[in-house]
Ligand SMILES: Nc1ncnc2c1ncn2[C@@H]1O[C@H](COP(=O)(O)OP(=O)(O)O)[C@@H](O)[C@H]1O
């Protein structure tokens with residue numbers, strides 16, 4: 001596994017994840033995240049492998065690689081890293097986008113009188129008004145992906161837009177921060193308990209706490225090449241630990257079957 005040495009002069013950043021405390025460092029073009037509550041890095045790496053086996057072009061998702069992190073005091077831990085996806089673009093989270101337009105996504109998301117469909121419709125309508133982007137298909141596909149990986153961290157700061165201040169254009173950022181998934185939080189989902197039981201406890205975000213409800217927002221075609229994914233999983237030497245077991249279990253869930261197609265390796 002790649003070793004990354006954290007220089008003494010690089011500050012540790014503490015995360016904005018809904019569970020709070022994952023340490024992160026930026027060293028040149030690398031963004032490094034340390035496992036905190038369990039196997040977040042393995043979940044992150046496996047999630048990007050799934051997307052690699054999808055119809056999504058590579059610029060639409062962030063690739064995470066596993067790494068060993070060596071702190072200035074020689075302490076060793078594990079995690080993952082990704083390469084910078086922002087470049088010179090400005091990042092604006094969904095939450096910040098609403099704030100910049102003198103409103104809040106919470107007004108819609110916390111309105112108990114609204115159905116999941118209605119919340120989705122209203123939020124995405126506003127996004128289109130603020131940016132000109134119609135990203136309904138992309139966002140609903142991300143939520144379908146979240147249902148597959150049981151991502152419990154798709155809060156409004158993990159849906160991101162990139163603004164080009166020179167061209168004054170917007171785009172949706174690549175799918176990123178998928179590490180709190182596949183039951184990686186071993187504090188909340190202790191090892192040794194049946195995966196099927198633990199999976200039922202996971203709470204989805206941001207339109208509904210139920211993954212099936214968010215999954216039903218996606219009306220597009222199958223986008224994950226199951227043949228390619230199974231081949232990759234079988235060929236992969238990296239130890240994904242329980243993350244792989246959780247994914248196998250998810251692959252057999254009939255509610256997710258419409259996300260997959262069987263096909264030869266044509267998307268490389
Ligand atoms: N590869 C990357 N390229 C650019 N910015 C990144 C990258 N990875 C993380 N960041 C920045 O760090 C923030 C937090 O990263 P994220 O992966 O969401 O971790 P967490 O929320 O667990 O701290 C992101 O919102 C983004 O601003």
Ligand SMILES: [Mg+2]
Nearest residue numbers: 016017158177
């Ligand atoms: Mg995040």
